[in-house]
Amino acid sequence: MPSEFDLIRRHFQRPAPDGRVVLGVGDDAALLAERGDRCLAVSSDTLLAGVHFLPEADPERLGRKALAVNLSDLAAMGARPLAFSLALSLPAPDEDWLTRFAAGLHAMAAEYDVPLIGGDTVRGPLALSLHILGERPCGGAGRRGDAQPGDDLYLSGTVGDAALGLELLRGRWQAPAPLRRHCLDRLETPTPRVALGQAVLPWVHALIDCSDGLAQDLGHVLAASGTGATVDLTALPLSTAGRRWRVEGGDWETLLAGGDDYELLLTAPPGRRAVLAELADACGVPLTRIGRLRAEPGLDWLDADGRPLALAAAGFDHFRGAA
Amino acid sequence: MPSEFDLIRRHFQRPAPDGRVVLGVGDDAALLAERGDRCLAVSSDTLLAGVHFLPEADPERLGRKALAVNLSDLAAMGARPLAFSLALSLPAPDEDWLTRFAAGLHAMAAEYDVPLIGGDTVRGPLALSLHILGERPCGGAGRRGDAQPGDDLYLSGTVGDAALGLELLRGRWQAPAPLRRHCLDRLETPTPRVALGQAVLPWVHALIDCSDGLAQDLGHVLAASGTGATVDLTALPLSTAGRRWRVEGGDWETLLAGGDDYELLLTAPPGRRAVLAELADACGVPLTRIGRLRAEPGLDWLDADGRPLALAAAGFDHFRGAA
Numbered sequence: 035m036p037s038e039f040d041l042i043r044r045h046f047q048r049p050a051p052d053g054r055v056v057l058g059v060g061d062d063a064a065l066l067a068e069r070g071d072r073c074l075a076v077s078s079d080t081l082l083a084g085v086h087f088l089p090e091a092d093p094e095r096l097g098r099k100a101l102a103v104n105l106s107d108l109a110a111m112g113a114r115p116l117a118f119s120l121a122l123s124l125p126a127p128d129e130d131w132l133t134r135f136a137a138g139l140h141a142m143a144a145e146y147d148v149p150l151i152g153g154d155t156v157r158g159p160l161a162l163s164l165h166i167l168g169e170r171p172c173g174g175a176g177r178r179g180d181a182q183p184g185d186d187l188y189l190s191g192t193v194g195d196a197a198l199g200l201e202l203l204r205g206r207w208q209a210p211a212p213l214r215r216h217c218l219d220r221l222e223t224p225t226p227r228v229a230l231g232q233a234v235l236p237w238v239h240a241l242i243d244c245s246d247g248l249a250q251d252l253g254h255v256l257a258a259s260g261t262g263a264t265v266d267l268t269a270l271p272l273s274t275a276g277r278r279w280r281v282e283g284g285d286w287e288t289l290l291a292g293g294d295d296y297e298l299l300l301t302a303p304p305g306r307r308a309v310l311a312e313l314a315d316a317c318g319v320p321l322t323r324i325g326r327l328r329a330e331p332g333l334d335w336l337d338a339d340g341r342p343l344a345l346a347a348a349g350f351d352h353f354r355g356a357a
Numbered sequence: 358m359p360s361e362f363d364l365i366r367r368h369f370q371r372p373a374p375d376g377r378v379v380l381g382v383g384d385d386a387a388l389l390a391e392r393g394d395r396c397l398a399v400s401s402d403t404l405l406a407g408v409h410f411l412p413e414a415d416p417e418r419l420g421r422k423a424l425a426v427n428l429s430d431l432a433a434m435g436a437r438p439l440a441f442s443l444a445l446s447l448p449a450p451d452e453d454w455l456t457r458f459a460a461g462l463h464a465m466a467a468e469y470d471v472p473l474i475g476g477d478t479v480r481g482p483l484a485l486s487l488h489i490l491g492e493r494p495c496g497g498a499g500r501r502g503d504a505q506p507g508d509d510l511y512l513s514g515t516v517g518d519a520a521l522g523l524e525l526l527r528g529r530w531q532a533p534a535p536l537r538r539h540c541l542d543r544l545e546t547p548t549p550r551v552a553l554g555q556a557v558l559p560w561v562h563a564l565i566d567c568s569d570g571l572a573q574d575l576g577h578v579l580a581a582s583g584t585g586a587t588v589d590l591t592a593l594p595l596s597t598a599g600r601r602w603r604v605e606g607g608d609w610e611t612l613l614a615g616g617d618d619y620e621l622l623l624t625a626p627p628g629r630r631a632v633l634a635e636l637a638d639a640c641g642v643p644l645t646r647i648g649r650l651r652a653e654p655g656l657d658w659l660d661a662d663g664r665p666l667a668l669a670a671a672g673f674d675h676f677r678g679a680a
Contacts, residue, residue, distance in 0.1 A: 064474035066440055066490070069392040076474060078488055080444045082481040117389055121403040121444070121486040151387035151399060154486075158405040161481065163444040165401055165488035167389070 057177065063111045065172060073172035075113035076165070079104045083160035087222075088203075093131045095222045096162070097138025103245065104166040105146055105226035106296040110243035112176045112235025113168030115228060118143070119152035121163040146228060174235060179258035181240035183329035185301035187263055188310065190227050190319050192273040193248050195220035197292020207284070213275040220273075224296040230321070231298060233313040240301040249290040249345065251299055252333065262332040265325035267343065286335070287345055301327055380500065386434045388495060396495035398436035399488075402427045406483035411526075416454045418545045419485070420461025426568065427489040428469055428549035429619040433566035435499045435558025436491030438551060441466070442475035444486040469551060497558060502581035504563035506652040508624035510586055511633065513550050513642050515596040516571050518543035520615020530607070536598040543596075547619040553644070554621055556636040563624040572613040572668065574622055575656065585655040588648035590666065609658070610668055624650055 057065035063077035081100050083089040101118065108115050120139070124132075143150055148166070170176075199221030201207040202214055209217070231241065240259060244251045256263055267286065272279075276289060302310060307323070314321035334342040380388035386400035404423050406412040424441065431438050443462070447455075466473055471489070493499075522544030524530040525537055532540070554564065563582060567574045579586055590609060595602075599612060625633060630646070637644035657665040 064440070064442065066474065074397070074490075076440070076442060076488075076490065078442050078444045078475060078477045078486070080446060080477050080479050080486065082446060082479050085479060085481050117387070117399070119387065119399060119401045119488065121401045121488075123403060123405060123484065151389065152401060154401045154403050156403050156405050156408055158408050158484065159482045161446065161484060163401075163403065163477075163486035165399075165442065165444075165486075167397075167399065 063107050063113065063168070065111070065170075067172055068169065071171050071173060072169055074116075075108055075111045075168040075170055077104060077107035077111075077168075078163060078165045079107060080161060080163040089160060092222070093135040094138035097135040097140075098142045098223045100162045100164055101139055101142040101146070101148075102224045102226045103296060104164040105148070105228050106224070106243045106245065108166060108168040109227045109231030109298060110176075110241055111168065111170055112174075112231045112241060113170035114232055115146055115148040116167045116169055117149050117151040118164055118166040120150060121154045121156075121165070123156050123158040123161040125157065125160060146226075170232070170235065175239050176235050176241040177258070178240055178242055178255050179260075180238075181255050181259035181261050181301040181327050182303070183261055183327050184303065185239050185327040186304055186307065186323050187252075187265065187325040187327060188300050188302065188321050189244070189248065189271060189297055189324050190230055190314070190321050191225075191295070191297040192271045192276060192320070193244075193295060193297065194276050194279070194289025194292050195273050196224065196294035197247075197288050198275050198279055200292065200294075201288065207279070209275060209278060213278060216273060217275050221294055224294060226296055227298045227317075227319055230314065230317040230319045233317055234298075234300060234302075234310060237306045237309055237313070238300045238302045242299050244295045244297045244299055245293055247291040247293045248295070248299065249333075250293075255299065255301070256331070256333060259327075260331070262328045262330045263325055264328065264334045264336060266336050268338050269322065269324045271320060271322040271324070286343065290335070290345065386430050386436065386491070388434070388493075390495055391492065394494050394496060395492055397439075398431055398434045398491040398493055400427060400430035400434075400491075401486060401488045402430060403484060403486040412483060415545070416458040417461035420458040420463075421465045421546045423485045423487055424462055424465040424469070424471075425547045425549045426619060427487040428471070428551050429547070429566045429568065431489060431491040432550045432554030432621060433499075433564055434491065434493060435497075435554045435561075435564060436493040437555055438469055438471040439490045439492055440472050440474040441487055441489040443473060444477045444479075444488070446479050446481040446484040448480065448483060469549075493555070493558065498562050499558050499564040500581070501563055501565055501578050502583075503561075504578050504582035504584050504624040504650050505626075506584055506650050507626065508562050508650040509627055509630065509646050510575075510588065510648040510650060511623050511625065511644050512567070512571065512594060512620055512647050513553055513637070513644050514548075514618070514620040515594045515599060515643070516567075516618060516620065517599050517602070517612025517615055518596050519547065519617035520570075520611050521598050521602055523615065523617075524611065530602070532598060532601060536601060539596060540598050544617055547617060549619055550621045550640075550642055553637065553640040553642045556640055557621075557623060557625075557633060560629045560632055560636070561623045561625045565622050567616075567618045567620045567622050569616045570614040571618070571622065572656075573616075578622065578624070579654070579656060582650075583654070585651045585653045586648055587651065587657045587659060589659050591661050592645065592647045594643060594645040594647070609666065613658070613668065
């Protein structure tokens with residue numbers, strides 16, 4: 035069965051015929067020339083009941099998440115958010131649900147200073163499709179294909195907490211209340227790394243957000259840039275919950291293939307370690323060096339003994355499910 | 358039950374906090390200041406299987422229509438199309454369906470010179486949410502609320518053909534093959550009035566496209582501008598199919614309340630009749646004067662004897678169905 039990415043490539047990726055299109059289909063956002071060196075960054079993300087969230091999900095948290103995942107796409111382009119619109123499909127005009135959903139959406143919009151400027155409401159299966167606009171320089175790097183051999187590989191925040199939230203919801207894992215709360219918050223109200231994305235843009239080569247799982251999103255970077263990578267598993271930033279999962283014998287696959295982290299994954303030459311550390315500090319977001327890019331294709335996950343670990347998982351694909 | 362428009366107003370219409378937002382939620386498109394007096398026009402429209410089209414609809418025609426209805430929103434703002442993105446929800450990655458859908462979408466995109474710049478594919482109920490960007494002057498009229506008493510009221514093309522297409526599909530009406538073909542084409546592959554919208558923008562007061570039916574869309578203009586109107590039913594531009602419908606005793610309601618025409622409805626002072634006629638000629642689109650705006654609220658449909666007709670229908674509302 036073809037993957038989501040094959041489908042997009044095959045049917046919707048065409049050479050852009052318009053001189054204003056600086057970057058078309060296939061990255062976190064498209065870039066459209068605006069004025070001088072400024073480009074408009076344009077992105078869409080859809081959340082579907084039963085696929086991206088449970089139909090009974092708390093509507094206020096869902097409102098926050100819907101905007102968060104779209105802001106994360108802009109963060110992955112180093113773009114400043116400008117405005118967004120909402121296409122909402124609802125089975126029925128449930129006043130209470132709408133009031134709470136709008137409260138979450140507007141609260142998030144106010145926090146990130148990004149106004150809702152339009153939309154469309156239809157009656158249908160519960161689904162939210164957001165379209166977001168941002169602004170950034172047209173030039174510079176930050177695309178998936180911009181990674182270079184020899185680059186350091188960095189990850190913001192911690193990895194796998196949203197996946198553990200899903201394990202908890204599905205009753206496949208138990209954890210004390212504070213860890214449970216942490217993992218569910220990471221799953222249901224992720225924090226888009228908007229300030230960090232803009233701050234690091236001038237210093238990075240590749241920049242992407244981890245929405246489909248570290249393994250798969252790193253795979254996109256390697257495929258697009260024609261590079262390989264070695265990741266040091268012992269260097270991966272784990273939360274208290276993640277460390278507990280590992281101590282209890284939980285597998286790496288769950289953490290590496292789980293989506294919904296919305297952390298930034300980036301590559302940069304070794305000479306930029308100091309400036310990146312400073313910028314991450316200024317943004318108040320941990321940024322951890324987790325590996326290195328290389329010319330030779332492939333992706334090795336090295337364990338504590340420096341031996342490559344065989345991983346079964348390759349991340350989430352919307353048409354294949356978790357592989 | 359609250360209508361779609363009540364819902365949008367109540368939950369999503371907030372005063373825009375950002376100086377760049379020239380026009381926010383509630384019109385055909387939002388306007389975002391770009392450079393000088395140029396504004397970005399931003400709009401979204403969703404098509405849902407079972408609501409906006411039959412699940413078995415021809416995918417190529419559906420690809421054309423999805424883009425057409427979004428181009429029509431830009432036409433209704435007098436904006437030049439720049440680019441669009443697609444959020445696609447599909448039950449399964451059906452190669453044949455996708456190939457044909459993409460063919461229709463790309464053909465339409467090429468005709469209107471508007472590149473596809475991004476998108477998102479998810480597995481779910483068949484739904485298409487498009488997001489389109491255009492450009493127009495920030496100033497000037499063209500909003501729903503810009504109509505003034507004494508304005509002439511104009512409609513492009515013909516009215517009700519898409520509604521008759523639906524009657525034909527539902528087996529509630531029969532018509533000879535050429536008329537059937539015409540009505541189904543109007544329903545399934547509407548022609549957005551992109552050139553006409555841009556041409557008339559400097560000369561109109563209110564400008565809107567008829568997606569929800571002439572009665573309802575005119576109602577939006579009257580409500581937003583605090584005006585009333587008299588429409589001369591004998592002046593309404595009918596196609597051969599529409600005339601046949603009337604001759605066979607078909608009601609006005611079907612023609613006036615039926616959506617999906619995607620014609621432009623506009624108002625302008627009487628002094629602009631000559632220039633509007635010239636522009637419509639240049640665009641090759643019929644533009645018919647169908648009535649007049651007035652200060653006194655209300656909407657009268659006058660029959661051949663000049664008597665107001667009582668109409669049962671008020672157009673299509675996504676949460677109430679055809680009223």
